[in-house]
Amino acid sequence: MTQQNRNKNRNQKRKRINRPLSWTSKYVEVLLKYATIFSALIVLVLFGFLAYFTLPLFAEGQFAELFSLHWRPFHGEFGILPMIAGTLVLAISALLIAYPLALGICLFIHGLGPRWLTRPILLLVHGMTGIPTVVYGFVAVFLLVPFLRNNFSHGSGFSLLAASLTLSILILPTIVLLINTQLEHIVPALRLTTTALGITRIHELTRVSLPAASYGLLSAAILGFGRAVGDTLIALMVAGNAAQIPERAFDSIRTLTAHIALVVATDSQSTTYHSLFACGVILFLTTTSVNLLLHHIKQRACREGNHE
Amino acid sequence: MEPAPMKHKPFCNIRNLHVSFHGRTVLQKINFTLNNKGILVLVGPSGSGKTTFLRSLNRLNEYYPGYSGGGKIELNLSGSMQDIHCPNLELTELRRQVGMVFQTPNILPVSIAQNVNLPLKLVTGLNKAERKERLIEVLQEVHLWDEVKDRLKENSSRLSGGQQQRLCLARVLALKPKVLLLDEPTASLDFKASHRIEDLLLELQDRYQIIAVSHSLRQARKIAGQILVIKEGQIEHLLNKEQFGDQEMFQKLLNDIF
Numbered sequence: 250m251t252q253q254n255r256n257k258n259r260n261q262k263r264k265r266i267n268r269p270l271s272w273t274s275k276y277v278e279v280l281l282k283y284a285t286i287f288s289a290l291i292v293l294v295l296f297g298f299l300a301y302f303t304l305p306l307f308a309e310g311q312f313a314e315l316f317s318l319h320w321r322p323f324h325g326e327f328g329i330l331p332m333i334a335g336t337l338v339l340a341i342s343a344l345l346i347a348y349p350l351a352l353g354i355c356l357f358i359h360g361l362g363p364r365w366l367t368r369p370i371l372l373l374v375h376g377m378t379g380i381p382t383v384v385y386g387f388v389a390v391f392l393l394v395p396f397l398r399n400n401f402s403h404g405s406g407f408s409l410l411a412a413s414l415t416l417s418i419l420i421l422p423t424i425v426l427l428i429n430t431q432l433e434h435i436v437p438a439l440r441l442t443t444t445a446l447g448i449t450r451i452h453e454l455t456r457v458s459l460p461a462a463s464y465g466l467l468s469a470a471i472l473g474f475g476r477a478v479g480d481t482l483i484a485l486m487v488a489g490n491a492a493q494i495p496e497r498a499f500d501s502i503r504t505l506t507a508h509i510a511l512v513v514a515t516d517s518q519s520t521t522y523h524s525l526f527a528c529g530v531i532l533f534l535t536t537t538s539v540n541l542l543l544h545h546i547k548q549r550a551c552r553e554g555n556h557e
Numbered sequence: 558m559e560p561a562p563m564k565h566k567p568f569c570n571i572r573n574l575h576v577s578f579h580g581r582t583v584l585q586k587i588n589f590t591l592n593n594k595g596i597l598v599l600v601g602p603s604g605s606g607k608t609t610f611l612r613s614l615n616r617l618n619e620y621y622p623g624y625s626g627g628g629k630i631e632l633n634l635s636g637s638m639q640d641i642h643c644p645n646l647e648l649t650e651l652r653r654q655v656g657m658v659f660q661t662p663n664i665l666p667v668s669i670a671q672n673v674n675l676p677l678k679l680v681t682g683l684n685k686a687e688r689k690e691r692l693i694e695v696l697q698e699v700h701l702w703d704e705v706k707d708r709l710k711e712n713s714s715r716l717s718g719g720q721q722q723r724l725c726l727a728r729v730l731a732l733k734p735k736v737l738l739l740d741e742p743t744a745s746l747d748f749k750a751s752h753r754i755e756d757l758l759l760e761l762q763d764r765y766q767i768i769a770v771s772h773s774l775r776q777a778r779k780i781a782g783q784i785l786v787i788k789e790g791q792i793e794h795l796l797n798k799e800q801f802g803d804q805e806m807f808q809k810l811l812n813d814i815f
Contacts, residue, residue, distance in 0.1 A: 265779050266795045306636070403799060412576060421704065435666075438663070439665065439666075440620075441617075441620065441659075442659075443665075443666065443676075444617065444620050444652070444654060445656075445659075445677075446652065446656075446680065446728070446729070446732065447648075447649040447650065447651070447732065448676055448679050449653035449679075452679045457665060461665075461667075472678055
C-alpha cells in the first residue's frame with residue numbers, strides 16, 4: 250500500500266470515529282479511555298517502584314556487587330549473576346524441548362495425522378492450559394525427580410534437567426495454540442491450491458505453509474520464552490535452588506523468580522532484600538522487551554501482508 | 558511445447574459418474590465422451606454441479622469432506638486412454654497433468670517468481686536453470702512477462718486481480734499439463750481483465766484441452782468449441798458451434814433450460 254493510500258485510509262477511519270456519538274457510546278468511550286490510562290499507569294508505577302527500591306544499591310555503591318558470581322548474604326555478597334544465568338539456561342532449554350514438540354503437534358493436527366484426532370488433541374492442549382502450575386510441580390517432585398535421582402547417579406534429582414522438562418510441559422500448550430492459530434488461518438487457504446497443483450501434504454506444510462507462518466512461528470517462540478522466564482513455581486519446586494552457575498544438566502540451579510520468592514519468604518529488611526528489586530527490574534525489563542519484540546514482529550507481518 | 562492431443566480422437570470418456578456430498582447427490586448418471594473440438598464450456602444454473610463435474614476430472618472432489626462417488630473416467634493423458642482412478646496413477650501426477658485454475662486468484666503468499674518456481678520445484682524437481690527458463694516461457698505465454706519482468710521478487714499480492722489470475726494460469730502451465738480446468742476464471746475480474754483472459758484461452762486452446770465453467774453466456778459463446786449444459790446434476794445438452802452460433806436460437810434454448 251502506498252503512503253498516500255495509507256493516509257487516506259487513516260483519514261477515513263478518523264472520520265468514522267468522529268461521527269456524533271450517542272450518550273452511552275460517549276460514556277463507554279470515556280470509561281475505556283480512563284481504564285486504558287489507569288492500566289498504563291499501573292505498569293509505569295510498578296517500574297518506578299522497582300527502580301526506587303533499587304536506588305539504595307546505587308547509593309551504597311553495592312551495585313557492582315550485584316553482578317558477582319557469589320550469593321553469600323551473610324558475608325555481604327549479593328551476586329545475582331548465578332540467578333540470571335540459571336533463568337536463561339532454564340528458559341532456553343525448556344524452549345528447546347517444547348518448541349519442536351509443539352511444532353510436531355501442530356503439523357500432526359494440520360495434515361500429517363488422521364483428521365479425527367485433530368479435535369481430541371486440541372481439546373487436550375486446551376485442557377493443559379487450565380492445569381495449575383503447582384500440579385505440574387507436584388507431579389515432577391514425586392515422579393520425575395526420584396526417577397532422575399535413581400537412574401542417574403548425579404545429585405538429588407532436583408536439577409536443571411528436571412526443571413526444564415517440567416517447564417517445557419508448562420509452556421507447550423501456549424506454543425501449540427499460538428502456532429495452531431496461525432496455521433488455522435493459513436493452511437485452509439493454501440491447501441486447496443497446493444493440492445490442485447499436485448504438491449504433497451508434507452511439502453505443502455514444510456515448504457509453503459510454515460514459511461508463510463514464519464512471523465507466527467517466531468512470536469510463538471518468543472512468547473514461550475517469556476512464559477518460561479516468568480514462571481516461578483516450577484523452578485522453585487524442582488530446580489534445587491542452589492545459587493550457582495549451571496554447568497551440567499544435573500546441576501541444581503536457582504532462577505531470578507525463585508530467588509525473589511525464597512528471599513521474600515525469609516527476609517524483608519536488609520540489603521539482601523533490596524537486591525531483590527534489581528532482580529525484579531531485570532525480570533520486568535525482560536518481559537517488557539519480549540512484548541515489544543512481539544509487537545514489532547506483528548507490525549512487520551502486517552506491513553508485509555503475511556498476516557491477517 | 559509438448560504436442561497437443563490429436564484432433565478428433567476421444568479425449569475424455571465418462572461412464573456412469575455420480576458424486577454426492579454428505580449423502581446429497583450432486584452429479585448423477587453422467588455419461589459423456591469429449592472429442593477434441595476446442596474449449597468445452599460448462600454452463601448451468603448455480604448449484605447444478607458444474608464445478609463438481611470439473612473437480613471430478615482431477616479428483617479434487619475427494620479433498621472435500623463427505624465425498625462419495627463412483628463411475629469411470631478415462632482421460633487421454635499420454636496418447637492412450639487412462640482410467641484416472643487406476644491405482645497406478647499417482648494422485649499428484651494426475652493433478653500435475655490436469656491443472657486447475659480457480660474462481661478467485663489463489664496466489665501463494667510468496668513472490669511473483671516463487672509462485673511459479675515453488676510448485677515447479679516441489680512437483681517436477683527441475684534444477685534452477687531449467688526452472689528459470691520455464692518461468693520466462695510461461696510468463697510470456699500468459700502475456701505477463703513484460704508487466705512483471707522487473708519485479709519478479711515482489712510479493713505477488715501487489716499484482717492486480719487480472720494479473721494474479723494470469724499468474725495462476727502460468728503456474729499451472731509451468732507444470733506442463735495436458736488439460737486445463739478453469740472454474741469461472743473471470744468471475745472476480747472486471748470487464749477488461751476478463752477479455753484478456755478470454756483471448757488468452759483462445760490462444761491456448763490448440764496446445765491444451767481446456768474445460769471451463771462459465772457463468773456468462775457471452776463468454777461461453779465467445780470461447781467455446783462446445784457447450785455442455787448441466788442441470789440438476791445431469792447433462793442436459795451438448796451444443797456445438799452451429800447450435801449456439803445463432804444468438805437468438807441459443808437464447809431461446811437456454812430460456813427453455815433455465
